[in-house]
Structures are given as structure tokens and as C-alpha cells.
Amino acid sequence: MSPRNRTALLAAVVLVLLAVAVLLGSYTVTIPDFLKIVAAQLTGGEKIPGASFIVMENKLPRAVLAALVGVAFGLSGGLFQTMLRNPLASPDVIGISYGASASAVLAIVVFGASGLAVSASALVGAIGVALVIYAISRGTGGQTAGVRSGNAAGNRLVLAGVGIAAALGAVVNFLMTRADIRTASEALIWLNGSLNPANWERVGILLASLAVLVPALAILARPLRMLELGDDVAAGLGIRVNAVRFGLVITAVALAAVATAAAGPVAFVAFLAGPIARRVVGRPSLPASAFTGAAIVLAADYLAYNVAPLVLNGTVLPVGVITGALGAPFLLWLLMTSNRVTSNRKEA
Amino acid sequence: MAQLSARGLTLQYEQRRVVERLSTTIPEGKVTMIVGANACGKSTLLRGLSRLLKPSAGVVTLDGKDIHSRPARELARTLGLLPQHPIAPDCITVRELVGRGRYPHQGFFRSWRTGDQSEHDLAVERALEATSTLELAGRNVDELSGGQRQRVWIAMALAQETDVLLLDEPTTYLDLAHQVEVLDLITDLNRRRGTTVAIVLHDLNLAARYADHVIAMKSGTIVGEGPASQIFTEDLVGDVFGLESRVVADPLSGTPLILPIGRHHTATPSTPVELEFAS
Numbered sequence: 001m002s003p004r005n006r007t008a009l010l011a012a013v014v015l016v017l018l019a020v021a022v023l024l025g026s027y028t029v030t031i032p033d034f035l036k037i038v039a040a041q042l043t044g045g046e047k048i049p050g051a052s053f054i055v056m057e058n059k060l061p062r063a064v065l066a067a068l069v070g071v072a073f074g075l076s077g078g079l080f081q082t083m084l085r086n087p088l089a090s091p092d093v094i095g096i097s098y099g100a101s102a103s104a105v106l107a108i109v110v111f112g113a114s115g116l117a118v119s120a121s122a123l124v125g126a127i128g129v130a131l132v133i134y135a136i137s138r139g140t141g142g143q144t145a146g147v148r149s150g151n152a153a154g155n156r157l158v159l160a161g162v163g164i165a166a167a168l169g170a171v172v173n174f175l176m177t178r179a180d181i182r183t184a185s186e187a188l189i190w191l192n193g194s195l196n197p198a199n200w201e202r203v204g205i206l207l208a209s210l211a212v213l214v215p216a217l218a219i220l221a222r223p224l225r226m227l228e229l230g231d232d233v234a235a236g237l238g239i240r241v242n243a244v245r246f247g248l249v250i251t252a253v254a255l256a257a258v259a260t261a262a263a264g265p266v267a268f269v270a271f272l273a274g275p276i277a278r279r280v281v282g283r284p285s286l287p288a289s290a291f292t293g294a295a296i297v298l299a300a301d302y303l304a305y306n307v308a309p310l311v312l313n314g315t316v317l318p319v320g321v322i323t324g325a326l327g328a329p330f331l332l333w334l335l336m337t338s339n340r341v342t343s344n345r346k347e348a
Numbered sequence: 349m350a351q352l353s354a355r356g357l358t359l360q361y362e363q364r365r366v367v368e369r370l371s372t373t374i375p376e377g378k379v380t381m382i383v384g385a386n387a388c389g390k391s392t393l394l395r396g397l398s399r400l401l402k403p404s405a406g407v408v409t410l411d412g413k414d415i416h417s418r419p420a421r422e423l424a425r426t427l428g429l430l431p432q433h434p435i436a437p438d439c440i441t442v443r444e445l446v447g448r449g450r451y452p453h454q455g456f457f458r459s460w461r462t463g464d465q466s467e468h469d470l471a472v473e474r475a476l477e478a479t480s481t482l483e484l485a486g487r488n489v490d491e492l493s494g495g496q497r498q499r500v501w502i503a504m505a506l507a508q509e510t511d512v513l514l515l516d517e518p519t520t521y522l523d524l525a526h527q528v529e530v531l532d533l534i535t536d537l538n539r540r541r542g543t544t545v546a547i548v549l550h551d552l553n554l555a556a557r558y559a560d561h562v563i564a565m566k567s568g569t570i571v572g573e574g575p576a577s578q579i580f581t582e583d584l585v586g587d588v589f590g591l592e593s594r595v596v597a598d599p600l601s602g603t604p605l606i607l608p609i610g611r612h613h614t615a616t617p618s619t620p621v622e623l624e625f626a627s
Contacts, residue, residue: 085435222451225437225448226448226451228435228437229434229435229436229437229445229448230431230433230434230435232395232400232429232431232432232433232434233429233430233431233434233435233504235398235399235400235420235429236398236400236424236428236429236430236431236505236508237424237448237449237451237452237508238419238420238421238422238423238424238425238451238452239420239451240420278438278439282439283438283439283440284437284438284439
């Protein structure tokens with residue numbers, strides 16, 4: 001199968017998972033009923049009592065938000081990993097998610113914020129940390145100018161991120177110990193990444209953000225492919241390396257930030273989407289990363305929302321608990337198997 | 349044809365000055381070899397000549413125009429560069445990699461404009477053919493040997509179809525047979541297309557053999573410029589590399605052949621060795 005067909009296959013998987021999320025679960029809806037409900041909603045026709053509300057106000061926005069969050073995380077992770085030539089460089093690892101978390105928990109615990117105010121605060125935190133990390137990684141940038149500076153920049157960024165993540169983790173822990181139990185549990189759910197607050201407003205905001213960021217990414221995609229050949233080769237081909245890299249960093253950070261603002265830092269999605277997509281498609285690919293991210297979040301949320309209550313006496317889990325629990329072992333497996341592939345690759 | 353010149357060029361990384369008030373012209377349609385000891389600034393000069401490094405003083409001109417005043421892409425259609433450490437992305441085929449050399453020639457919406465696609469395909473085909481990598485076209489770059497890989501990178505630079513081509517140590521890590529092959533290939537390119545070529549090269553004897561023009565550098569300045577026979581003298585090798593040597597005529601090409609004199613395994617320098625073939 002060609003890479004293009006495999007990417008299409010991933011897109012089909014996302015559609016199937018969307019359908020599963022909307023139609024199945026604790027409240028099942030038949031396809032004709034679903035179409036009737038949507039048609040009624042669009043034309044203002046007669047609604048089906050109960051079903052209309054559950055589908056239109058709960059299941060559909062939740063599923064769409066899950067897919068969009070997955071797309072944004074998948075693109076962001078894939079972008080960082082490609083740009084920095086470092087599989088560790090994803091927004092969770094380089095500290096951006098921690099910036100969002102610390103800022104959001106601060107808003108919840110200290111200012112008693114909720115809903116969109118928390119999201120806005122997370123957005124500010126993510127961008128703030130991104131600026132700090134970018135400044136740190138640029139601070140010593142000039143000296144390595146030239147030889148493999150892409151790799152060096154990636155390693156510096158990862159190290160800076162690990163440091164910042166540790167510091168912000170301490171901030172979050174401090175705030176949690178100061179908070180009363182109800183606020184703390186609210187903050188904890190946010191910290192785990194949850195699609196419970198999904199509604200059309202959040203979908204709309206995220207969709208509008210993606211409507212700007214995805215075209216920006218499409219414009220930068222070809223220069224990015226030249227950057228993969230090394231900064232010097234790219235410059236020789238007429239790429240303005242610094243300008244392109246700056247644009248890519250902004251786009252990748254913004255993608256992670258809007259996704260985190262919408263659903264919290266859903267663990268491991270940005271980290272895993274790229275490598276899994278690569279396994280499936282056979283080569284690194286941003287569209288495939290986006291679809292993989294969407295598939296991960298949709299599948300994990302179905303488990304968290306519909307399957308977990310059956311096992312745990314009705315407890316609905318935040319989606320991040322599932323992605324974290326399944327993501328970590330998967331990551332280890334990926335590391336163990338991919339080492340064998342990459343270790344015999346020579347650098348040109 | 350295109351003429352690349354530097355005037356009063358000073359290049360530095362942060363505070364470290366590497367090239368100092370250097371002026372030179374890369375002769376049009378010729379093969380120029382830039383030689384010098386490690387860290388003498390020859391690679392930096394190449395970076396300065398190719399827009400990778402902005403000069404802190406002086407100017408680099410291509411056909412009389414400052415290269416920094418021209419749009420990057422337009423410049424990349426005339427001036428090509430193969431740096432020392434190109435990186436092959438994962439899972440890329442030879443044909444794709446070589447195709448990326450076409451980037452400066454392609455419009456913004458490349459995939460939508462199918463009309464002139466054949467022109468790009470032809471350029472890629474020509475580059476593959478010239479470097480004898482046509483039969484590798486469908487292979488992944490990861491699977492190739494060092495020599496094959498270097499030919500593929502040169503093919504990418506050829507696909508760019510520039511009038512000037514700068515190469516930074518294109519023979520590093522290659523065995524002698526592949527070194528000769530690469531230099532022959534570049535000479536072919538120069539003879540057939542009239543491409544102006546400048547190469548940073550470590551091997552003095554190969555440089556002497558393949559150069560139309562030699563630039564010898566020492567601590568960021570040029571200490572000698574001209575045909576190989578004038579540049580590669582025992583004095584200059586002593587000055588530039590701090591190495592005692594004998595220079596004889598290469599029995600095959602008549603170009604200078606530098607025989608280094610170390611502390612071991614050489615007869616006393618004061619007793620010249622009889623060279624039967626130096627006629």
C-alpha cells in the first residue's frame with residue numbers, strides 16, 4: 001500500500017471512531033435516528049425528546065472536540081519531532097504542557113476560575129513557557145552555527161524543557177497542597193486532560209484556531225521538508241532558515257496551546273502520534289500524525305467514558321488517564337523496537 | 349556564466365573572527381580548489397560565499413550584485429552549495445532527495461501546477477544519470493553505502509542546475525577510488541556545462557591534479573592564489589601546513605605531487621631521493 005493510501009486508511013479509522021463515539025456507548029443511537037436528529041437540528045424541525053439533547057449537546061460535541069484536540073496535538077508533536085530531528089521533542093516533553101498546567105491550576109486554585117477562563121489561562125501559560133524555552137535555546141545558538149545545529153538545538157530544547165517542567169511541576173504541587181479538596185479535585189481532572197467540559201463553544205474556538213493554524217502549516221510544510229536536509233542544505237536551496245524555523249515553532253506551540261486550552265494536557269498524544277503514524281505510513285508524515293492523534297484521543301475517550309464505568313462501578317475517567325496508562329508502555333515498546341531500526345542507520 | 353567575488357570580506361561566529369578582510373574572485377567556468385590547514389577558515393569562506401554566513405564587514409557579489417540583497421530563492425537558482433554534513437531524512441528515496449534540489453525552481457503551489465513538472469523530472473533524471481545513481485533511484489537513502497550516498501548528494505546539488513557550485517569537502521569519508529570518482533564527476537560537470545566550481549579539499553595531491561585554480565588559506569587570509577604548479581611549492585606547504593615536504597612532478601599529470609616529510613620512515617631531507625620518473 002502506498003503512503004498516501006495508508007494515510008487515507010488512518011483518516012477512515014478516525015471516521016469510524018467518530019461514528020462509534022456518537023452512535024455507541026451507554027446511550028446508543030441508530031444511524032437513521034442520528035441523521036434525523038442532525039437534520040432536525042439544522043432545519044429547526046421537530047426534535048426527538050432526550051435523544052436530540054444527548055446527541056447534539058453531549059455526544060457529538062464531545063466526539064468532535066476529541067478529534068480536533070487529537071489533530072492539534074498530533075500535528076504539534078509531529079512538527080516538533082520533525083523540525084528538531086528529535087523523537088523526544090514533543091510539547092509534553094519540552095515543557096509547554098507544564099506551562100499550560102501550572103497557569104491553569106493557578107487560575108483554578110488562586111482565582112477560582114472555571115470554564116473558558118481556565119482555558120485562556122492555559123493558553124497564556126503555554127505561550128509563556130514556549131517563549132522562555134525559545135529564548136534559552138537561542139541564547140547559545142550562534143556558536144554551533146552550521147554543523148548539525150538542528151540536532152543541537154533539539155537537544156538543548158529538550159533539556160531546557162525538562163528543567164522547566166520540573167520547576168513548574170513543583171509549582172503545581174505547591175498549589176494543590178494549598179487548595180481545598182473540592183478545588184483540588186477540579187484542578188486534578190483538568191490536569192489529567194478531560195473532555196467532560198466539551199460543548200459547541202469549545203469546539204468553535206478550537207475549530208477557528210485550527211482554521212488559521214492548519215493553512216499556516218500547509219504553507220510551511222515544503223520549507224520544512226528542505227530543513228530536514230540540514231540547515232546548510234536548506235539555506236543553499238534558498239530557504240530563509242531562521243524565519244521558517246520561527247514560523248514553525250510558533251505554529252507548533254500554538255497548536256499544542258489551543259489543544260491544551262480545550263481539553264487539558266492529554267498525556268502522550270502529541271508524543272506518540274508522530275511515531276505511530278510513521279509506523280503505519282512507513283515514513284514521517286504530518287497529515288498521518290494528525291489523523292493518528294485524532295484516533296488516539298477518540299479511542300481513549302471511548303474507553304474512559306463508556307468502558308471504564310462498566311469496570312469501575314460507574315466511574316468516568318478523564319481521557320488523559322487512559323492515554324497515560326496505555327501510552328507509557330506503548331512508548332517503551334516503541335523505543336525498544338525502533339532502536340534496532342535506527343541504530344544501524346549511518347549519518348550521511 | 350556567473351562570477352562570484354568577495355571584497356574585504358570579514359566573517360565571524362559571535363566574537364571569534366575566522367576570515368579577515370579577504371578579497372578574491374572565483375574564476376568563471378573553472379574548477380577552484382580551496383586548501384589550507386584545519387581551522388584556517390576555508391569552510392567558513394565557503395559559507396560566506398554562499399550566503400550561509402552574513403559578513404560582519406565587506407561584501408560578496410555574484411555578477412556584481414551583493415548576494416545578501418537578492419531574494420534567497422532567486423540566488424539559489426544561480427548559486428548552489430553542498431555543505432559538509434547534509435542530513436538524509438528517514439525513509440526518503442534517492443529520487444525524492446535529488447528532487448528536493450529543484451526547490452528553488454518550483455512555484456509556490458508546485459503540486460497544482462502540473463504543466464512544467466516534466467522539466468523538473470528531466471532535471472532530476474539528468475542529475476541521476478550524471479552521477480550514475482539512476483539505478484539507485486528507487487532505493488532508500490538509508491540503505492546506501494557512503495560512496496553512493498555522496499553521489500546522491502552531489503546529484504541533488506546538480507539537480508539545482510546552478511551556474512556556480514560550491515562543495516565543502518565532498519570526498520570526506522570516501523575511499524580513494526570514490527574520491528577520484530567524485531572529482532571526475534565534478535570535472536565532467538565543469539567541462540560539459542561550464543559550471544563554475546569551488547571545492548574545499550583536504551587532499552593536496554588530488555587538489556593539485558583537479559584544480560584549474562588554487563586558493564591557499566592560512567589563519568583566515570589568502571596566502572597564495574593561482575595555478576597549482578605555482579601554488580604548491582615546498583615553501584608554501586611549509587608555511588601553510590607547517591610541514592616539511594618535497595614537491596615533485598606527478599608522473600601521470602605533471603601537476604605538483606607533495607611528498608610529506610615526517611620524523612619516521614623518510615630518508616634525511618638533506619639527501620634528496622632519486623626520482624627516476626620525474627622527467
